[in-house]
Amino acid sequence: MCKKNRLEAFSDGVLAIIITIMVLEIKVPHGENFETLRPLLPVFICYVLSFVYVGIYWNNHHHMLHAARKVDSRVLWANLHLLFWLSLLPFATGWMGENHFAKLPVVLYGCVLLMAAIAYWILVRAFIHADGPDSVLAKAIGVDRKGNWSIILYVFAIPLAFYQELFAGALYITVAILWLIPDQRIERTLS
Amino acid sequence: MCKKNRLEAFSDGVLAIIITIMVLEIKVPHGENFETLRPLLPVFICYVLSFVYVGIYWNNHHHMLHAARKVDSRVLWANLHLLFWLSLLPFATGWMGENHFAKLPVVLYGCVLLMAAIAYWILVRAFIHADGPDSVLAKAIGVDRKGNWSIILYVFAIPLAFYQELFAGALYITVAILWLIPDQRIERTLS
Amino acid sequence: MCKKNRLEAFSDGVLAIIITIMVLEIKVPHGENFETLRPLLPVFICYVLSFVYVGIYWNNHHHMLHAARKVDSRVLWANLHLLFWLSLLPFATGWMGENHFAKLPVVLYGCVLLMAAIAYWILVRAFIHADGPDSVLAKAIGVDRKGNWSIILYVFAIPLAFYQELFAGALYITVAILWLIPDQRIERTLS
Amino acid sequence: MCKKNRLEAFSDGVLAIIITIMVLEIKVPHGENFETLRPLLPVFICYVLSFVYVGIYWNNHHHMLHAARKVDSRVLWANLHLLFWLSLLPFATGWMGENHFAKLPVVLYGCVLLMAAIAYWILVRAFIHADGPDSVLAKAIGVDRKGNWSIILYVFAIPLAFYQELFAGALYITVAILWLIPDQRIERTLS
Numbered sequence: 043m044c045k046k047n048r049l050e051a052f053s054d055g056v057l058a059i060i061i062t063i064m065v066l067e068i069k070v071p072h073g074e075n076f077e078t079l080r081p082l083l084p085v086f087i088c089y090v091l092s093f094v095y096v097g098i099y100w101n102n103h104h105h106m107l108h109a110a111r112k113v114d115s116r117v118l119w120a121n122l123h124l125l126f127w128l129s130l131l132p133f134a135t136g137w138m139g140e141n142h143f144a145k146l147p148v149v150l151y152g153c154v155l156l157m158a159a160i161a162y163w164i165l166v167r168a169f170i171h172a173d174g175p176d177s178v179l180a181k182a183i184g185v186d187r188k189g190n191w192s193i194i195l196y197v198f199a200i201p202l203a204f205y206q207e208l209f210a211g212a213l214y215i216t217v218a219i220l221w222l223i224p225d226q227r228i229e230r231t232l233s
Numbered sequence: 234m235c236k237k238n239r240l241e242a243f244s245d246g247v248l249a250i251i252i253t254i255m256v257l258e259i260k261v262p263h264g265e266n267f268e269t270l271r272p273l274l275p276v277f278i279c280y281v282l283s284f285v286y287v288g289i290y291w292n293n294h295h296h297m298l299h300a301a302r303k304v305d306s307r308v309l310w311a312n313l314h315l316l317f318w319l320s321l322l323p324f325a326t327g328w329m330g331e332n333h334f335a336k337l338p339v340v341l342y343g344c345v346l347l348m349a350a351i352a353y354w355i356l357v358r359a360f361i362h363a364d365g366p367d368s369v370l371a372k373a374i375g376v377d378r379k380g381n382w383s384i385i386l387y388v389f390a391i392p393l394a395f396y397q398e399l400f401a402g403a404l405y406i407t408v409a410i411l412w413l414i415p416d417q418r419i420e421r422t423l424s
Numbered sequence: 425m426c427k428k429n430r431l432e433a434f435s436d437g438v439l440a441i442i443i444t445i446m447v448l449e450i451k452v453p454h455g456e457n458f459e460t461l462r463p464l465l466p467v468f469i470c471y472v473l474s475f476v477y478v479g480i481y482w483n484n485h486h487h488m489l490h491a492a493r494k495v496d497s498r499v500l501w502a503n504l505h506l507l508f509w510l511s512l513l514p515f516a517t518g519w520m521g522e523n524h525f526a527k528l529p530v531v532l533y534g535c536v537l538l539m540a541a542i543a544y545w546i547l548v549r550a551f552i553h554a555d556g557p558d559s560v561l562a563k564a565i566g567v568d569r570k571g572n573w574s575i576i577l578y579v580f581a582i583p584l585a586f587y588q589e590l591f592a593g594a595l596y597i598t599v600a601i602l603w604l605i606p607d608q609r610i611e612r613t614l615s
Numbered sequence: 616m617c618k619k620n621r622l623e624a625f626s627d628g629v630l631a632i633i634i635t636i637m638v639l640e641i642k643v644p645h646g647e648n649f650e651t652l653r654p655l656l657p658v659f660i661c662y663v664l665s666f667v668y669v670g671i672y673w674n675n676h677h678h679m680l681h682a683a684r685k686v687d688s689r690v691l692w693a694n695l696h697l698l699f700w701l702s703l704l705p706f707a708t709g710w711m712g713e714n715h716f717a718k719l720p721v722v723l724y725g726c727v728l729l730m731a732a733i734a735y736w737i738l739v740r741a742f743i744h745a746d747g748p749d750s751v752l753a754k755a756i757g758v759d760r761k762g763n764w765s766i767i768l769y770v771f772a773i774p775l776a777f778y779q780e781l782f783a784g785a786l787y788i789t790v791a792i793l794w795l796i797p798d799q800r801i802e803r804t805l806s
Contacts (some may be wrong), residue, residue: 045677048623048677050239050242052627052630052673054239054243055246055437055628055632056629057243057246058246058249058250059632060635061247062251063639065254065321065323065324066323067643070324070327072331074332074335076337079337087718093317093320101309101313111276112783118674118677119670119674122673126663128634129638129666130638132638133641136643137644141647145647146647146652150652165734198403241433245430245434245437246437248434249434249441250441252507253441253445256514257445257514259512259515261449261519262519265526267528270532270602281508284504291434291504294501295427438626439625440625440628440629440631441628443629444629444632447703448639448705449616450707452707452713454713456710456717456718456719458719461723474701475699476766479695482695483688483691483692483695486621502625604692612634
């Protein structure tokens with residue numbers, strides 16, 4: 043395997059496990075009726091949101107590596123840095139779900155999302171640094187509007203969560219929807 | 234890695250973890266005699282059934298991707314959607330096993346199976362959309378009889394579970410057996 | 425990826441997770457002195473034994489797939505069947521470790537090993553059936569002495585465990601040592 | 616897949632799961648305020664340290680396999696031996712974190728790091744034995760200064776932990792920082 047393939051394989055492994063570990067937070071209840079399921083509803087909603095976020099990161103990561111040509115040590119560590127913040131998502135998801143969207147858990151969840159977004163931004167720079175400013179990747183990324191907007195929205199949502207936790211949650215969902223509209227920049231440039 | 238390979242690798246990772254996480258629901262008992270194992274029997278039966286189901290999905294996924302040629306954003310998300318429902322299987326399995334096939338858990342298990350079957354149906358459409366209606370894949374799938382029958386049987390089994398939970402369980406097992414007869418359509422068309 | 429690669433990737437995923445899930449049975453104790461570690465010793469010994477066993481299966485699987493040429497549905501399901509029994513190893517390991525090598529857990533552990541050995545035997549036949557009796561693989565396997573001896577020793581050890589659990593445990597360790605001497609049949613035939 | 620690729624894939628799988636399993640030790644607290652997070656701080660610090668260590672091993676493993684040419688049974692088992700010690704890292708991390716850097720857990724953590732470093736040293740010898748003393752890999756490794764220094768520092772830190780656990784912890788961090796400066800020997804020789 044070339045370096046790029048192994049980076050993909052390792053990242054896929056970590057992302058696959060993060061997604062599946064989150065489902066462990068939905069603990070099997072001891073009763074068998076609807077009442078025992080009801081407290082799991084916020085946990086389930088958080089799981090859906092985090093699943094979508096990990097899916098978004100996997101998709102974007104996938105597209106970026108498709109365009110990238112070179113992988114150096116800087117890229118390897120920038121990638122591990124991204125995986126570090128994403129690995130905290132199961133904890134943040136579980137805490138937010140178990141406390142039914144209380145203030146502090148919503149703040150922490152936002153912080154993890156913000157740090158992951160910043161880590162992704164750093165990873166993009168590391169790839170462009172490795173491939174050079176005239177590379178396919180650099181052109182494909184261009185001005186990363188969605189990435190910048192996400193960071194701005196998180197920075198706005200986190201302090202807001204201290205006062206209006208549900209509105210902050212709505213902002214997190216907004217960012218996810220923003221990304222669900224597929225990122226056609228790289229696809230367009232490459233084809 | 235091309236897009237198709239990475240889709241396979243990620244899906245394999247998630248499916249491998251789902252299978253292995255289900256085994257965690259079979260909690261190590263504290264005693265050391267047969268009596269401590271007996272309450273684990275329904276959990277074990279559920280584990281076997283779910284293991285077979287994940288195996289079936291892995292096999293079908295494997296065959297479909299072997300025939301598929303193109304992977305676009307629609308396919309990526311349809312695949313994540315399928316993985317989402319399958320990721321709920323460990324929870325549904327554990328709940329059904331711990332409550333010894335009680336009504337509601339059997340209903341929920343059926344719903345997860347139904348949603349996964351629908352998600353698989355959507356994924357097949359997404360692949361055919363990407364490859365075109367005259368592609369090898371489209372011909373290999375043809376009229377997906379087994380897929381359609383599964384959905385019909387689930388839709389029938391779920392309301393039934395409210396009255397006859399064991400009969401519903403028997404229907405889930407029937408669908409699994411239906412699929413265990415290997416899917417020779419794609420193999421035949423390709424060879 | 426060709427079928428063979430994907431079979432390898434999926435099996436590697438499941439085996440990697442089985443190995444790592446077993447370590448979860450070594451629960452972090454609440455004290456901080458040697459006394460809190462002592463009850464973990466049998467759990468640790470069981471972990472080492474099971475780690476070695478999974479390592480042996482991974483090595484043999486690796487060598488066999490290196491020699492194999494064709495993968496059909498029969499092979500896919502024989503492989504899933506092997507993974508099923510291996511997936512029960514963490515449970516059997518945890519139960520045997522927590523009960524300090526009590527009778528019944530030692531019997532169950534032996535049964536899981538026996539079923540895995542039989543499943544491996546079936547997988548070898550499935551591969552030979554796919555490749556043909558004159559294939560490189562069929563010649564490389566020849567008479568699978570180690571495989572046959574393992575099954576014989578397990579069959580002998582399991583009833584023994586009811587009377588002499590430690591002697592049965594010693595037999596399991598013997599089989600592991602037998603396999604640790606690397607399987608040079610396939611390597612020799614191929615090179 | 617050739618033998619090397621499968622070794623990479625399996626190791627990546629195990630390392631990916633080790634990283635993600637460690638995060639499970641950061642248990643979701645039941646309260647929703649800052650007070651409930653505070654006892655998690657040492658657990659979090661341990662997680663960061665262990666994450667960095669696994670990242671270092673993954674990076675070095677990655678570079679070494681990039682230079683290696685041959686994989687034999689000796690290499691396969693040396694690699695499994697390394698993975699065995701790394702698989703104990705989640706346990707050692709959790710124990711050290713939960714006991715707020717108490718003596719014995721810090722000693723045990725150091726022992727696991729030491730054994731992993733020795734296992735890595737053995738793996739390097741196994742690769743050089745497989746490739747021959749004039750191979751690219753043997754030249755690229757040369758005198759493994761960092762590896763040797765790590766082992767010396769661990770040997771020094773472990774007895775120290777009985778008297779000055781925090782100083783021992785600082786030594787573990789020092790070794791990690793030592794490795795974070797990327798290993799340019801292999802990269803330089805290859806390019």
